[in-house]
Structures are given as structure tokens and as C-alpha cells.
Amino acid sequence: MPKAVRVHDYGGPEVLRYEDIDVADPGFGEILLRHTAIGLNYADIHTRNGRYPLPHLPHVIGGEGCGVVEALGHGISNVEVGDRVAYSSGGHALPRGSYCEKRTMKADRLIKLPDNITDETAAAMITKGLTAQYLIHDSHPVTEKDVILVHSAAGGVGMIISQWAQTFGAHVIGVVSSEEKAAFAAKHGCHNVIISKSGDIAAQAKTLTGGEGVTAVFDAVGADTFEASLAALRPLGRLVAYGSSSGPVPPFDIFRLNEMGALSITAGAFYWHMRTADEIKARAAKLFEIVASGAVKIEINQKFTLSEASVAHRAMESRSTFGMTIMTP
Structure with missing residues (x-):
């Protein structure tokens, strides 16, 4: 069975449980995704401790990741089996659940990855890069x-x-x-x-x-x-x-x-700048372009395995991390 990190109760890093989960077949508008890399964000800590409540418990946490599409439900036209994709749920207003090996999820917010962006880079930067993009272009247009x-x-x-x-x-x-x-x-x-x-x-x-x-x-x-x-x-x-x-x-x-x-x-709330698929794709295109140009460098300074999620959370909360942090399944 696929592994995931779930919370059964809110609390500190010790509530993160690495365990088997059932993964449903994709339904209408959904895909089955196999993760290759998972991003970490401070919002994950807010989810774990209950500040960003989940719809029910137990629940897989996490809001960003990258992987390969393994199966399609009905009504899918934006991706195909075998596509490399990334996604960001950002904050707490969108469905969470990226701390896992596989998940079934809606396909409308998926972002196809160009060949010059690696899976680990995509997972590390997708939420952070999209956030930075709207902050300096919309929240305060920098000149x-x-x-x-x-x-x-x-x-x-x-x-x-x-x-x-x-x-x-x-x-x-x-x-x-x-x-x-x-x-x-x-x-x-x-x-x-x-x-x-x-x-x-x-x-x-x-x-x-x-x-x-x-x-x-x-x-x-x-x-x-x-x-x-x-x-x-x-x-x-x-x-x-x-x-x-x-x-x-x-x-x-x-x-x-x-x-x-x-x-x-x-x-600068994430959700209100990412309300539609077209908006997400447009912002992601600008992010990929600036990273591919070399003007913005993405450094992954901490890597953990999925089973080490509690260790990763302790590192983030201790303020000892810098740059980007990811987990691999």
C-alpha cells in the first residue's frame, strides 16, 4: 500500500504519522499522481498544529508537490498519463494532501513542467515561486x-x-x-x-x-x-x-x-491570486521563465525522506533551515 504522513490529532511534530493509506481510483475530473518530490512550507506547520484546520481527521497534510500522472478519470483534457506535473494548494483555502507517495486529486490546478525544470526544483519552488510572483507583480509592483x-x-x-x-x-x-x-x-x-x-x-x-x-x-x-x-x-x-x-x-x-x-x-493571500487555472498557468509560466534564465536561482538546501517528516518540521520550526526544503517519497 502507498505510504503517507497523516495527523490524527493536532499538535507538535510528534503527531505526524507515517502510515499506509488507501488511494481511490480517479473519478470525474481527477487523476492519480505518483509523487517524485514534495515541497515543504511553513503553512504545513500551521496545518499540523490546527491553526489551518483540516476538513476532517485523520488527514494527509501538505500543499505542494511534483510527480507523474499515472491514471486519468473521465473528463480530463489538460494532462495525459506520463506527464510530469506540479501543483500548489497554498495556505489553507485549498485541498491539502501532498505528504504521500500517491494521491488522487483534481486535475484542474495541475501545472505541466517544461523539460528544463527538474522535479525537485519544481516541488521546492512551486508555492514559494508563485507567491513571490504575485507579491512583486501585484501586491506591490516592484520597479x-x-x-x-x-x-x-x-x-x-x-x-x-x-x-x-x-x-x-x-x-x-x-x-x-x-x-x-x-x-x-x-x-x-x-x-x-x-x-x-x-x-x-x-x-x-x-x-x-x-x-x-x-x-x-x-x-x-x-x-x-x-x-x-x-x-x-x-x-x-x-x-x-x-x-x-x-x-x-x-x-x-x-x-x-x-x-x-x-x-x-x-x-498577500495565496488563494485570491490563484483562483483559476488560467491564472495559475500564467503565473507559473513567468516563474519558469525567470528560473530558466538563471536570474533567479533555486537552491535546495535540505532534503528529507517522507518518513522523516517530523524531523523536517522540527528543523523548520527551529529556524535552522535556509533556502528550499523538500521531501522525497
């Missing part, structure tokens, strides 16, 4: 006039934002938690890097910009960095909040944005 601050710049989304924004001519300031991560971020698009433990993030950002502040902040950390992100902005600046790895931001008086320089905050 050569921008000076941006990128939290978690040594992480998967952060390293893609930093490299991609640099191709637009923007000046990129990264924020990381260690010297090792600072060196990594500097090699992946950041012109300057702030180590968060070294002092006031906003003050350092202001110093690096001649006292003006940055035009935009991309923040996936949430509670721990929210105030610093606002304080780092120049007047009319924008905070793009697209995650909350440190916890949710407390209630906030929106009138403070006026007092701080008519600032704006926008939420």
Missing part, C-alpha cells in the same frame, strides 16, 4: 524606484523575491536571523542584509536609506516583526503581509497608519 525590505530573506519566498526584485532594478535589503543566513541572502539578491538580533531593524533600515525608510516591506513573520516593518517604511510606503510564522498580528488601530505617514497595508 527600479523601489527600496524594499524583505524579512526571512534566506528563506524560500524571501530568496526568490530578492533575486527577482533585483532584476527590476530595485534595491533590496534583507532581514535574517544569523551570520550564516546573512551570507546566503547576500548571494541571493540582497544588496544589504540586517541581522535581526543585532538591534533595531527599522533603525538600521533607515540608516541604510539615508533616513528615508523603504518603499515596501515584504513580511511573512507576523507578530514579531509587524511594528518594525511599519517603522521601517517611508511616508506612503506599503507593508505586504503574506504570512505569520511567529503568530498573528494583534488588533491594530488603522488610524495609526495616517500618523506614521499615510502608510498602507495589504494582505
Whole structure:
């Protein structure tokens, strides 16, 4: 029987169970997928601990992966048996279930892979790359006039934002938690890097910009960095909040944005930028193009087997990972 990682109760990494599962034959609009690589995202931790509830328990977790189509249900016209495909469920608004060897799933959100993108690269970057794409093209369209601050710049989304924004001519300031991560971020698009433990993030950002502040902040950390992100902005600046790895931001008086320089905050939620198959394909095409050009490099720095999912989660929660992390079945 195929193996999978399921949760029967919400909790820490210890609730991840590596076990046999039944996989149904594909029905109308569905395919049977054999995974070749599985991406990991901090949203998986939110799923495991119950912040992003599952429709029922037990349930396979995970939101992104890559594999080969092994069987088709009725009504499928966008893929064929043998196609290499990737997919991203992102966050919690779409069906999860990628931590497995095989799964039956809807075919409408599948992305065919070009020959120049490997399975492991696709699994590593598909959610993170699609997220970065809409963040810098839609949530805050980055141009050569921008000076941006990128939290978690040594992480998967952060390293893609930093490299991609640099191709637009923007000046990129990264924020990381260690010297090792600072060196990594500097090699992946950041012109300057702030180590968060070294002092006031906003003050350092202001110093690096001649006292003006940055035009935009991309923040996936949430509670721990929210105030610093606002304080780092120049007047009319924008905070793009697209995650909350440190916890949710407390209630906030929106009138403070006026007092701080008519600032704006926008939420970069994955689902609302990926509502249709055509939108997904268009964004994925731009991602594949920039990666194939070499301007955005995808580095897989941690690899685990599916049976090591709990170890992978502990590594992510300890903040010891950088770049991309994947599992192989």
C-alpha cells in the first residue's frame, strides 16, 4: 500500500504519522499522481498544529508537490498519463494532501513542467515561486524606484523575491536571523542584509536609506516583526503581509497608519491570486521563465525522506533551515 504522513490529532511534530493509506481510483475530473518530490512550507506547520484546520481527521497534510500522472478519470483534457506535473494548494483555502507517495486529486490546478525544470526544483519552488510572483507583480509592483525590505530573506519566498526584485532594478535589503543566513541572502539578491538580533531593524533600515525608510516591506513573520516593518517604511510606503510564522498580528488601530505617514497595508493571500487555472498557468509560466534564465536561482538546501517528516518540521520550526526544503517519497 502507498505510504503517507497523516495527523490524527493536532499538535507538535510528534503527531505526524507515517502510515499506509488507501488511494481511490480517479473519478470525474481527477487523476492519480505518483509523487517524485514534495515541497515543504511553513503553512504545513500551521496545518499540523490546527491553526489551518483540516476538513476532517485523520488527514494527509501538505500543499505542494511534483510527480507523474499515472491514471486519468473521465473528463480530463489538460494532462495525459506520463506527464510530469506540479501543483500548489497554498495556505489553507485549498485541498491539502501532498505528504504521500500517491494521491488522487483534481486535475484542474495541475501545472505541466517544461523539460528544463527538474522535479525537485519544481516541488521546492512551486508555492514559494508563485507567491513571490504575485507579491512583486501585484501586491506591490516592484520597479527600479523601489527600496524594499524583505524579512526571512534566506528563506524560500524571501530568496526568490530578492533575486527577482533585483532584476527590476530595485534595491533590496534583507532581514535574517544569523551570520550564516546573512551570507546566503547576500548571494541571493540582497544588496544589504540586517541581522535581526543585532538591534533595531527599522533603525538600521533607515540608516541604510539615508533616513528615508523603504518603499515596501515584504513580511511573512507576523507578530514579531509587524511594528518594525511599519517603522521601517517611508511616508506612503506599503507593508505586504503574506504570512505569520511567529503568530498573528494583534488588533491594530488603522488610524495609526495616517500618523506614521499615510502608510498602507495589504494582505498577500495565496488563494485570491490563484483562483483559476488560467491564472495559475500564467503565473507559473513567468516563474519558469525567470528560473530558466538563471536570474533567479533555486537552491535546495535540505532534503528529507517522507518518513522523516517530523524531523523536517522540527528543523523548520527551529529556524535552522535556509533556502528550499523538500521531501522525497
